[in-house]
Amino acid sequence: GCAIEWLSADQIADAYPPFAGPQIVGGTLGRLDGSVDPNAVLQGYRRKSIALGADFITGQVTSLNSDGGSIRGVTLASGETIRTGVVVNASGAWARDLLATVGIDLPVIPVMRHVHVVESPILSTGLPSAFLPSGLYLIPEHDGTWLMAWSQPDDPVGFDFSVHRHRFYDIIWPHLIEQLPAFDRLRVVGGWAGLYAVNTLDGNAILGEWPEMRGLYLANGFSGHGFQQCHAVGRYLAELILRQTPTLDLSRLGPRRILEGSPLFEHAGRII
Known part of the structure; x- marks a missing residue:
């Protein structure tokens, strides 16, 4: 401890x-x-991912694209469509609006x-x-x-x-x-x-593949806990996408509880 x-x-x-x-x-x-600068950590992850071969595209995603219960890509404000079988929604406060474009109502405000x-x-x-x-x-x-x-x-x-x-x-x-x-x-x-x-369901993160949309992964609704949890969340989602056994089992934060209306509450005495 x-x-x-x-x-x-x-x-x-x-x-x-x-x-x-x-x-x-x-x-x-x-x-x-101690304290940590979130932006410094973000830039560190960005530089490392580029060194490992990742490409970064600057653009605004205006909608998700799906077909037959599977994600097919995203459309940008420029009109460009990016086709992919895996999309991670990590759009923070804009998560609900983006998911609404494929008919998903997420309780995130x-x-x-x-x-x-x-x-x-x-x-x-x-x-x-x-x-x-x-x-x-x-x-x-x-x-x-x-x-x-x-x-x-x-x-x-x-x-x-x-x-x-x-x-x-x-x-x-x-x-x-x-x-x-x-x-x-x-x-x-x-x-x-x-x-x-x-x-608004339970104040906790919503992590994992949306049960009714194959290939659509969520990292949403952190309710102020995002930076505290982001390091484990990134690894967890990467392992799910690669169909590997997760190092940490975060399945109780999965999105199925949203569909079922089953909240996962923290201890009532939490401070922040």
Whole structure:
């Protein structure tokens, strides 16, 4: 397992004073934890796949093509058709729209998530990331700069990438001060919005060949877990496509549960 230790509220206050608060009773600490740049990993995979002979095509897929229960290829916005017997739908928040072109209704919706760049008198250097039980998280960047975010049940649905700073001041900051009073002085200096591809059935990934469409493989609906799971998912799908025995059995995340309406829930106490 991971090297995790429990700290009492007093230990947190002594070691990391900004994370002390009247409602903090303790917390877990992973001293060996770190962070990863998802885009750097993506580019690494891209370079390696090119070195192994893969070709990359820049284009927008507007529809899938099928015949007799089997996938036959894709059509691009340019009008070009690419014929193939295997297609992997890894189109994130656009997965449902693309699958609809072959009559598949996937319960995946685009939900906006914000990350706010915040400046505070509290120097972030030497402090770990903090994840509160509510789901609000603080990631130290440098000097007094922090990344902060908190997903809400009423986060907008749709393809909207505008940044709503008022949601930080109206929703996140009051809760932050209540939990960690040291952050009573700060200002938002930037941020960005992106989309979670949320699986409305159970909030978990949908992986594998669609039971009613031979050759159509799904890697959809990660609901915010995508980068955590992508390394195993890529290997799993490659092994399925090559008809090899999977190194990891991820079949319980298969798409048949979507057709059957049988959700696979995580533990109810998950944080993020």
